[in-house]
Amino acid sequence: MKAMNSSVALDKQESVGKPLVRKKGLFSYIKSDSILYLMLIIPVAYILTFKYAPIYGIQIAFKDYNIFQGVNMSPWNHFATFKQIFSSQQFFQVVRNTLVLNGLDLLVGFPAPIILAILINELVWNTFKKVSQTILYLPHFLSWVIIGGIVAQLLSPTGMLNSLITHMGGQALPFLTNKYAWVATYSFVGVWQNAGWGTILYLAAMTGIDKQLYEAADADGAGRLRKIWHVTLPGIRPTIAILLILQLGNIMAINFDRPFNIQNNLVMDFGDVISTYVYRVGIQSANFSVGAAVGLFQSVICLIFLLGSNFITRKLGENGIW
Template identity: 85%
Template sequence: MVKKGIFYYIKRDYLLYLMLVIPVVYLLIFKYAPIYGIQIAFKDYNIFQGINNSPWNHFATFEHIFSSKQFYQVVRNTLVLNGLDLIVGFPAPIILAILINELVWTKFKKVSQTILYLPHFLSWVIIGGIVAQLFSPTGMLNSLIVDMGGQTFPFLTDKYAWVATYIFVGIWQNAGWGTILYLAAMTGIDNQLYEAAEADGAGRFRKMWHITLPGIRPTIVILLILQIGNIMAINFDRPFNIQNNLVMDFGDVISTYVYRVGIQTADFSLGTAVGLFQSVICLIFLLSSNYISRKLGENGIW
């Protein structure tokens, strides 16, 4: 059998390779090219001198960061908020997907899915405005509570109440979109398993527990590993648009800290150093969670 070279396959499937050009270029420009700028973390970077001409300070930036109490506070806040998102928010799309999968009325099922997906397409700026209108001391929810004879509740002004509001809003925004992967995984489950279980007298709960959940377990494990790997990474938009000065003890996270201290004050070396530290910790968590998953007999991400 004559072995065919790579050019044969490129010529045969050239349209597929052309489709890869855009994502590959995107990765090269926005993911790999910025790696060159990591050296800013080890320099006294001056925007007028540029990266190459700025003097090296070795680990002075990291020493400054690790000696700052505020840095440890934002690391704690990031871990706490992401940890709560993992504990409370991660099961939400799984439960929601199972409930949607159990719906018999097809039209209602499609309408429900559409309604649940919609919050994902809203900008966090818009969501921040909605949160302010609903949960502020003079917002709609507190006005309703006062009209019913109660007292205003500090949804956005008390630190602990703010954390609960933050987690709830995140679940509302992401849970519907997160069901897509789980519903797709459920379509791969053999219907004969449900029929056999029903013939044995299994009810809906038993079928969900013994067939649906094991059927989507590989998907759950992979998404769990990825979320654990991002335990130190937190989006800028969500905390920035919901936080306020009264809850900064809990609301100030790594992304807002980098924006405030690294970008607004033009201390780019500090911002890069914090970002590098964050990426290294995320990599450690990702490798550790994948290793533990493989040891427990589950399929990891590699």
């Protein structure tokens, strides 16, 4: 007991000589990193203005919306809008088209930047590597209006490619007039526009792989393909998993620009998707309730896919988004 009392007294004496460390308050943290918090103002304002504020308008989907009465004064329609779209055959057609085109993007477009990043990473000549990366990034900075014009000039029945084929004695190919050929063209153009830009995250992940793993593989006599399979791909697997979850979460979301600028009346059976349907029915026909209802349905399905893919990924042993 005497030994315990003496040790407690000794601890008290030592604590008396030490300065008290007080926890910083919220204002202290903000003041110490004030520049960083100021930089956050613009992105936070953007998200609040264009992502959260429009949520107020979701109630339009449950009302007979009239622009003269406004959102609050428009009468509720007891889910009549949803009954209307779920009884429309055209709605299920655009849902099918959206799933098919996004599924092809997932099947063809998702592996493309991975393969491209591995090829770039394996290049030895740094100058050629930098030039190649720059060339591959450039299509991402072109708007879909410009890309649509390029596609029309190259692949239309009277375009440059078909003119060359017919000049050589062949028959013109229906790249943009046959619906099945149009789907292949749509997927190819998407890969061309996005693959180079998608390599950025994978190349960044590859720089974090321990070089000693490659040296150990060399010592074991592994060739390039073996090192890619056993070192590079496992090293970027967490990045692949997260990007796959995000893409699965957007399986029902499709940009308006890409299908709108490539489609034509001959391929509307496959070219009409949710975004163009909302534009045509919701905006051009001023049926805003239908447009809001379709958008809400699309968001709910995307959320289900996002949660499901994240759950499955975590069950398989990978780190999900959360």
